[in-house]
Amino acid sequence: MTSRLRPGDPAPEFTLPDADGNPVSLADFRGRRVVVYFYPAAGTPGCTKQACDFRDNLAELNTAGLDVIGISPDKPATLAKFRDAEGLAFPLLSDEDKTVLTRWSAFGEKTMYGKTVTGVIRSTFVVDPDGKIEHALYNVRATGHVAKLRRDLSV
Numbered sequence: 001m002t003s004r005l006r007p008g009d010p011a012p013e014f015t016l017p018d019a020d021g022n023p024v025s026l027a028d029f030r031g032r033r034v035v036v037y038f039y040p041a042a043g044t045p046g047c048t049k050q051a052c053d054f055r056d057n058l059a060e061l062n063t064a065g066l067d068v069i070g071i072s073p074d075k076p077a078t079l080a081k082f083r084d085a086e087g088l089a090f091p092l093l094s095d096e097d098k099t100v101l102t103r104w105s106a107f108g109e110k111t112m113y114g115k116t117v118t119g120v121i122r123s124t125f126v127v128d129p130d131g132k133i134e135h136a137l138y139n140v141r142a143t144g145h146v147a148k149l150r151r152d153l154s155v
Contacts, residue, residue, distance in 0.1 A: 004105045005136045011036070011127040012103040016071065016093040019079035024069070024091050026127065033134065034067045034127045035149070038106035039142075040120040042074045042082035042092070046142035050122075053146035055088050057155075064155040066126070071095050071106075073120065110139070124149060 005011070015025040026036070037054070039047040054061075054068050061068060068090040072079070079092040093100075098120075101107035106123040109116055122142065126135040126149075135152065149155075 004138060005125065005133050007133055007136060009133045009136075011125065011131050011133050012100070013131075014093075014095075014100040014103070016095055016100060017076050018091045018093055019076050019083045021076050024093055026131070029067055029069075029127070030131060031129050032067055033065050033129060034069060035061065035124060036069050036071065036104075036127060037122075037124040038071050038101055038104065038120060039122055040072065042072055042078050043085075046122075047072070048082075048086060050142040050145060051082070051088055051092075052086055053142075054090065055086065057146050057150060058090060060150070060155055064153070066153070066155065069093060071100060073098055073101065105138070126153065 013026050015023050018024045039050055041047055071093045073095055076094045079094055083092055095101050098107045101120060106121050109118055110121050121138055122140050124137045124140050125133055128134045
């Protein structure tokens with residue numbers, strides 16, 4: 001696992017397919033602040049709660065100049081089903097080989113139910129308009145996370 005990202009670090013660039021198979025790059029958001037969040041699996045209870053929290057707060061985040069991108073190791077078709085079922089209006093990107101997850105230190109060892117396992121580390125980052133990490137949050141909780149993020153960002 002690479003070392004964890006910290007504020008001021010350059011955000012690792014990526015280009016990944018979205019739920020429709022179209023390429024989306026971090027560079028597409030240059031000039032705006034963007035929330036990049038990594039989650040384990042579309043459609044699971046925690047990931048659904050987190051995605052719906054972003055959905056329900058998207059207008060306020062967008063008004064504050066923040067775009068949102070969700071990234072998981074799910075296939076694009078799975079992401080499309082998830083997007084459509086939950087009415088998500090922000091890009092969901094597929095990182096099936098976990099390359100981007102690993103570069104952002106959002107994949108590796110974690111503790112789950114008292115056991116050490118390897119998997120997606122639920123993480124959220126805010127990238128500034130110049131492509132630098134503004135906030136790096138690892139091991140976030142699905143419930144209440146967006147509200148905390150809004151408080152931290154004064155949104």
